[in-house]
Structure formats: structure tokens, C-alpha cells
Amino acid sequence: MNTTPPMINFAQPCLDDATIQDVADVLRSNWITSGPRTVALEQALSTSFGGRPTRMLTSATAAMEVALDVCGIGPGDEVITSAQSFFSTMNMIVKVGARPVFVDCELASRNILLQQVETAITPQTKAIMPTHFPGALVDMDALLALAKKHGLRVIEDAALVQGSYWKDQAIGSFGDIATFSFHPNKNMTTIEGGAIVVNTEQEAKQVDILRFHGITRLADDTRDVVTAGGKFNLSDVSAAIGLRQLPQLDSFLQKRQSLVQRYFQNFPKIPGAVLPPNDMPRQSWNMFCVLFPFADLKTSRKELRDALRQHGIATGVSYEALHTTTLGRSLGYSEGQFPNAERIANETLTLPLHVNMTLEDVDRVCETVKTVLGL
Secondary structure, eight states, X not given: OOXXXXXXXXXXXXXXXXXXXXHHHHHHHTOOSSXXXXXXXXXXXXXXXXXXXXXXXXXXXXXXHHHHHHTTOOTTOEEEEESBSOHHHHHHHHHTTOEEEEEOBOTTTOXXXXXXXXXXXXXXXXXXXXXXXXXXXXXXXXXXXXXXHHTOEEEEEOTTOTTOEETTXXXXXXXXXXXXXXXXXXXXXXXXXXXXXXXXXXXXXXXXXXXXXXXXXXXXXXXXXXXXXXXXXXXXXXXXXXXXXXXXXXXXXXXXXXXXXXXXXXXXXXXXXXXXXXXXXXXXXXOXXXXXXXXXXXXXXXXXXXXXXXXXXOOBOOXXXXXXXXXXXXXXXXXXXXXXXXXXXXXXXXXXXXXXXXHHHHHHHHHXXXXXXXX
16 A cells, blocks of 8 residues: 655646636637737736736747847956856856856845845946845846946846735736746746746837847848847747746735745744745745754755655755856856855755645645654
């Protein structure tokens, strides 16, 4: 008899029957690449961002690359970013030929340390690329003031925080450029997909060109290429899913909020553990990351993850420190430069969080952590 408890997945999308039917309708329509549904999703997202021009792309990573191109960033330029982020921030800066200039982050919130950003600015600096983390956002007032003072662009990596508010403004509805992710583990999904929010229709037209081979149409309906573009256009199949997901976003976020508050209520007391902040209102929760003092607990992250998996609980690691990757080291960085980012990289365990979970699932995770650690 199998007594293994059912698996609590680390992340999982929520796709209802109506969404599946819409996908079937798109497939039957024979218009499955970028078309009317993609345009409709862009318009709906634009409305959610206060009317700012919004374009869909194949991923948030593609949105970052296009954002850098829109800002004219390339060889010889520098972009300041946090050493604590997903690989895409570093990768896209390098891909366009610029240099990522890393700074450290705050330990609990994981947000970029703006005082270090200011000291890192040089004549070659062209932009700041911060990553927002669940629970607490980068201080947008201070960030935008700093960027304005030095004449820099700001490209927000908002992949984890769609639906979050800075004071009374939704992230993406103000500022400079923001990028979002609709990967299946994000707050809403289009399977794969991302969005870029820009300032003007002229910038949106640049995105249109850059996401589809750099093509512009001439007066006689022939085509020309002035700048090298990529192939980042979203399919209508994916857009149909997004059009169903977006109206559900608020309910998704409310469910995530209830699960997270249960984590805060029931997570075992572990001396030296660091939980995310929980004091900023109107935050979306895409992840629940905990720093464990593994040395004090006389175990390792892998041992804890393996033990939890044996109990039917999947976990993640978010994120490795960018400057200690092989690519980061090839850029001249080394271990020891950004201690908070490194501690986060070494001690973080990301616990299950998705809208298909129940409060009882959270209780099970917390109790299993307690049991496995012998607390």
C-alpha cells in the first residue's frame, strides 16, 4: 500500500475550463500566431497600467532585451543591477554588449541597495535595472529621484510583482519602463510570455519593430529593415489564456495573500531564520522565501529539500548570486563582494505557493519543516 502523501507542487498555474475552451477556439480559428487576441490582451494590460503603452512578447527575458534596445544601451555602456536576481537580468545586459555593474541588496526584502547604486554610477552608466521582490518593493520615490538626478533610464524587473502597489500606484502604471512575466509560476500566465510597459507610443512602435525582425513597412507595402530585431511576438493561443487570466488576477492575489499570511502565522520559530517582510500593504505574493541558518541546524539545503520531497513537498531555490556564476566571474567579479546576495543564495529555500493550494497545505508544509528539522 502506497502511503506517500500527495505532492504539494512548488508552483502551479490555475487554468479553468473556459480558458481551455478559448484555446480550442483559437486553434480552430486557424489564426494562432499574433493577431486580434494579442492586441486585445495588450489593450487590457494597458488599462491595468493606467493606459500606458504595453506590448506582449514571448517572455520577460525578451522584454528586458527589447527594453535595453529601446534605451539605446549597447557596447561601452553600463547598467547597474542587483547581484540578487534571476539570471535574465545579467544575461540580457551582457547580450546587448553592455556591462552589468552589480551592487548588493537588503537581506530581508532582497531589494537593491540604492545607496550602493549611487556610488556605482560612472560616466558610462546608462540605466538602473532593479528587481522587485514579493513582500516589499524597491523604494520607487528614491529610485526615480536618483535616476532623474543622474539622467539615467530605469528598467524595472517586475516579473514577480504584478498587482503590487507602491503607495496608491500599481507597479507598471508609473515610472520609466517595466517588464512583467507570465510564466506558469507567476501571478498570472500565458504559458510563456512577458510584457513591456513604456512611456510613449513612439517607444511602443520601437518595440513593435524590435520584436519582429526589425521590420518596417514602406508606403508600397514592401518591407525594410533598419535595425536588427529579434523574433519575440506572442501567439494568439497564449494571449487567449492571458485574456482569461487577467480578470482573475485580483482573486488569484487574494488567495496568495491568504496562503502567505498562514505561512507567517504557522511557520516554526527558527532562531536565525529570516522571513520576507510583511509590513507593506497591497503586495502580490509570487514566492515565499525563507533564509535558513543551515549550519546552526546541522543540515544542508539539499538535505532539507530532499527530506521535504520525500514527504511530498516540492521546494525551490531563488536565487543564486549573479556575480558568483561562471559568467559573473568572467566579468571580473568574485565571491565576497556582495555578502547579502551571497547569503541569500546560500540559505534560501523557497516554499510552495500557488492558488491551487489550501490553508491545510500550508499547515502541512510548516509542520513538515518542523518535524524534519526536529524542532
